[in-house]
Amino acid sequence: MKRKVELVILSDVHLGTYGAHAKELVSYLQSIKPKTLVLNGDIIDIWQFRKRYFPKSHLQVIKKIISLAAKGAKVYYITGNHDEKLRKFSPVEFGNISILDKLVLNLDGKKAWIFHGDVFDASIQHTKWIAKLGGWGYDFLIILNSFINWCLVSLGRPKYSLSKKIKNSVKKAVSFITDFEETAAELAIENQFDYVICGHIHQPQMRKVETSQGACLYLNSGDWIENLTALEYDKGIWSLMEYEKQNLPETQEDESVNTEIDPVALLASIKTF
Numbered sequence: 001m002k003r004k005v006e007l008v009i010l011s012d013v014h015l016g017t018y019g020a021h022a023k024e025l026v027s028y029l030q031s032i033k034p035k036t037l038v039l040n041g042d043i044i045d046i047w048q049f050r051k052r053y054f055p056k057s058h059l060q061v062i063k064k065i066i067s068l069a070a071k072g073a074k075v076y077y078i079t080g081n082h083d084e085k086l087r088k089f090s091p092v093e094f095g096n097i098s099i100l101d102k103l104v105l106n107l108d109g110k111k112a113w114i115f116h117g118d119v120f121d122a123s124i125q126h127t128k129w130i131a132k133l134g135g136w137g138y139d140f141l142i143i144l145n146s147f148i149n150w151c152l153v154s155l156g157r158p159k160y161s162l163s164k165k166i167k168n169s170v171k172k173a174v175s176f177i178t179d180f181e182e183t184a185a186e187l188a189i190e191n192q193f194d195y196v197i198c199g200h201i202h203q204p205q206m207r208k209v210e211t212s213q214g215a216c217l218y219l220n221s222g223d224w225i226e227n228l229t230a231l232e233y234d235k236g237i238w239s240l241m242e243y244e245k246q247n248l249p250e251t252q253e254d255e256s257v258n259t260e261i262d263p264v265a266l267l268a269s270i271k272t273f
Contacts, residue, residue: 041080
């Protein structure tokens with residue numbers, strides 16, 4: 001039986017890259033019945049589409065999202081830096097699906113400010129070629145890490161995250177995450193929001209931030225590359241869903257998904273703008 005949830009927020013799925021855990025995401029989406037689903041940026045990785053890698057499981061994610069919308073769920077697709085081409089069309093609505101750059105929701109009398117978060121990243125805003133180069137390097141690191149983890153599991157040893165180790169060992173990376181969280185929270189407090197919800201930095205988080213002007217709850221939905229997390233809000237309570245702790249059944253491939261669909265062709269009009 002599907003679990004009913006008032007609001008689900010997920011981000012940084014990066015469909016179209018080797019690191020995307022699409023099968024796990026489909027399994028999670030099949031286990032819930034959300035009233036509202038917020039896709040908080042970098043769902044489709046348009047930067048990496050030139051590789052023409054988009055397997056059936058990635059198409060299943062898109063099909064599942066459309067299915068949720070068709071069954072009555074309100075779906076908000078908030079643009080991120082890896083799918084920034086969609087910003088040329090926002091805001092736009094297709095039935096129950098809306099594409100926009102930021103979102104404000106009223107949750108039981110409290111205001112939630114939701115946006116991807118790349119606006120805080122100077123490397124994205126001013127030197128995009130460096131950011132894209134870093135994205136390709138990260139993709140290679142994920143492929144290497146997948147091979148290492150396959151070997152570790154075969155030997156009966158726990159998985160290991162290279163990127164997490166690198167992030168946690170580099171002081172500038174740790175400092176950037178802290179600065180990101182503090183900046184988002186401070187802006188939310190100044191603008192009298194009770195919640196600020198971001199993605200972008202692939203760092204799942206729920207914590208209260210207080211300043212001399214007030215307080216707010218900072219939340220980050222994490223990602224579906226390493227952490228496999230999502231934010232859930234139901235009956236006035238926020239929680240961080242961790243896929244590894246859900247013990248969900250493995251998703252079977254949907255034979256109705258057309259593997260001959262070329263996602264590059266579908267988004268060709270976007271890429272030419």
